Amino acid sequence: xxxxxxxxxxxxxxxxxxxxxxxxxxxxxxxxxxxxxxxxxxxxxxxxxxxxxxxxxxxxxxxxxxxxxxxxxxxxxxxxxxxxxxxxxxxxxxxxxxxxxxxxxxxxxxxxxxxxxxxxxxxxxxxxxxxxxxxxxxxxxxxxxxxxxxxxxxxxxxxxxxxxxxxxxxxxxxxxxxxxxxxxxxxxxxxxxxxxxxxxxxxxxxxxxxxxxxxxxxxxxxxxxxxxxxxxxxxxxxxx
Amino acid sequence: xxxxxxxxxxxxxxxxxxxxxxxxxxxxxxxxxxxxxxxxxxxxxxxxxxxxxxxxxxxxxxxxxxxxxxxxxxxxxxxxxxxxxxxxxxxxxxxxxxxxxxxxxxxxxxxxxxxxxxxxxxxxxxxxxxxxxxxxxxxxxxxxxxxxxxxxxxxxxxxxxxxxxxxxxxxxxxxxxxxxxxxxxxxxxxxxxxxxxxxxxxxxxxx
Numbered sequence: 509x510x511x512x513x514x515x516x517x518x519x520x521x522x523x524x525x526x527x528x529x530x531x532x533x534x535x536x537x538x539x540x541x542x543x544x545x546x547x548x549x550x551x552x553x554x555x556x557x558x559x560x561x562x563x564x565x566x567x568x569x570x571x572x573x574x575x576x577x578x579x580x581x582x583x584x585x586x587x588x589x590x591x592x593x594x595x596x597x598x599x600x601x602x603x604x605x606x607x608x609x610x611x612x613x614x615x616x617x618x619x620x621x622x623x624x625x626x627x628x629x630x631x632x633x634x635x636x637x638x639x640x641x642x643x644x645x646x647x648x649x650x651x652x653x654x655x656x657x658x659x660x661x662x663x664x665x666x667x668x669x670x671x672x673x674x675x676x677x678x679x680x681x682x683x684x685x686x687x688x689x690x691x692x693x694x695x696x697x698x699x700x701x702x703x704x705x706x707x708x709x710x711x712x713x714x715x716x717x718x719x720x721x722x723x724x725x726x727x728x729x730x731x732x733x734x735x736x737x738x739x740x741x742x743x744x745x746x747x748x
Numbered sequence: 749x750x751x752x753x754x755x756x757x758x759x760x761x762x763x764x765x766x767x768x769x770x771x772x773x774x775x776x777x778x779x780x781x782x783x784x785x786x787x788x789x790x791x792x793x794x795x796x797x798x799x800x801x802x803x804x805x806x807x808x809x810x811x812x813x814x815x816x817x818x819x820x821x822x823x824x825x826x827x828x829x830x831x832x833x834x835x836x837x838x839x840x841x842x843x844x845x846x847x848x849x850x851x852x853x854x855x856x857x858x859x860x861x862x863x864x865x866x867x868x869x870x871x872x873x874x875x876x877x878x879x880x881x882x883x884x885x886x887x888x889x890x891x892x893x894x895x896x897x898x899x900x901x902x903x904x905x906x907x908x909x910x911x912x913x914x915x916x917x918x919x920x921x922x923x924x925x926x927x928x929x930x931x932x933x934x935x936x937x938x939x940x941x942x943x944x945x946x947x948x949x950x951x952x953x954x955x
Contacts, residue, residue: 531806531807531808532803532806532807532808533806540809542762542812543808543809546808546812581899617854620814620815620818620819621815622811622812622814622815622854622858623762623808623811623812623815625811626807626808626811626851627808629851678897678899678900679897679898679899681899682899683899684846684897684899684900704873706845706846706873707846708846708847708848708872708873712848735898735899
């Protein structure tokens with residue numbers, strides 16, 4: 509089943525302290541007035557130009573196997589290939605903030621308004637992440653409802669027992685070319701996202717991937733894969 | 749010269765309007781464009797670069813200073829060209845094929861221009877051949893490559909291989925989150941820079 513979800517801007521707008529942290533300021537630092545003004549201006553433009561929307565579609569493990577493995581360019585071993593096999597529920601997703609905000613960022617950089625472009629870019633990136641978090645929570649809730657309908661799983665406290673996490677092509681050994689099969693299955697063109705020849709999504713402020721739902725421990729893995737040594741963010745640690 | 753110090757000061761404050769006006773005034777006072785560039789704009793950007801490296805200021809401050817710099821530089825550029833004043837060198841930069849992350853690359857471009865280099869920015873998702881084609885066409889000294897994904901950094905090796913196969917003396921510098929000096933050595937790149945400030949430093953050494 510495929511569902512299109514329209515988000516309200518307030519649902520996805522990032523928190524102020526997260527935005528300032530992203531641009532380098534800690535929560536205890538005094539923010540200079542010119543940076544405060546920049547933040548307010550970029551937030552206003554973000555609200556005016558963003559159109560947050562997502563698409564989500566349930567997928568079986570067998571179908572996901574085709575999406576994940578077919579292109580053949582993934583790293584030899586990845587955490588995802590073990591995690592999805594233990595999942596209770598999978599769905600493919602894509603979210604976007606739309607074309608206008610990406611065009612605006614590009615326009616600011618073209619006009620040498622780099623600071624405004626950068627801040628708008630940061631806000632938009634955080635907002636896109638927030639959309640993914642919303643879908644993760646939605647899947648957890650939906651799985652909770654499903655559990656209630658299954659006698660053997662009725663006892664589970666879905667909020668305590670289940671974790672839904674998103675995994676995207678381009679990360680953790682899942683090659684970026686994996687977008688091709690993902691797009692064939694999900695058809696995010698329905699919400700205005702297309703894929704170019706280099707497997708990059710247009711508009712730029714879009715995220716796609718798989719949502720994997722199941723017991724919390726299925727998402728635990730040792731980050732000692734071949735590509736882990738090159739990863740500077742280590743975002744898997746806080747996600748686990 | 750007082751006016752050049754003022755240009756530097758207002759640049760550091762990110763006041764593009766003031767830098768524009770003062771640059772215009774300095775030109776009108778027959779101060780040489782090279783002197784305005786070196787002792788006004790570049791002097792200011794060097795201080796900004798130093799403060800950024802020491803974490804005294806953050807990226808938005810650098811970018812506001814860069815906007816101010818461009819407000820002055822855009823007036824000087826035609827004068828520098830007409831006087832035949834060479835740039836520090838020419839560099840082609842871009843984010844490699846399959847990768848869309850470009851803030852780091854943009855910052856490198858901005859700071860290199862601030863340091864007096866001629867920068868041709870190919871943008872993001874750039875095929876390997878385009879780097880070398882452009883570098884040869886533009887007689888560039890250097891190619892700068894950026895990647896943020898472990899799955900796209902392999903394209904840096906393709907660019908290096910093309911440059912070596914061509915036999916040209918164009919140098920290659922790489923950067924980006926998953927990249928390291930070790931990786932630069934592995935793929936035969938000439939240099940690796942961990943941030944924009946370092947990139948400018950290394951480019952100055954290499955050219």
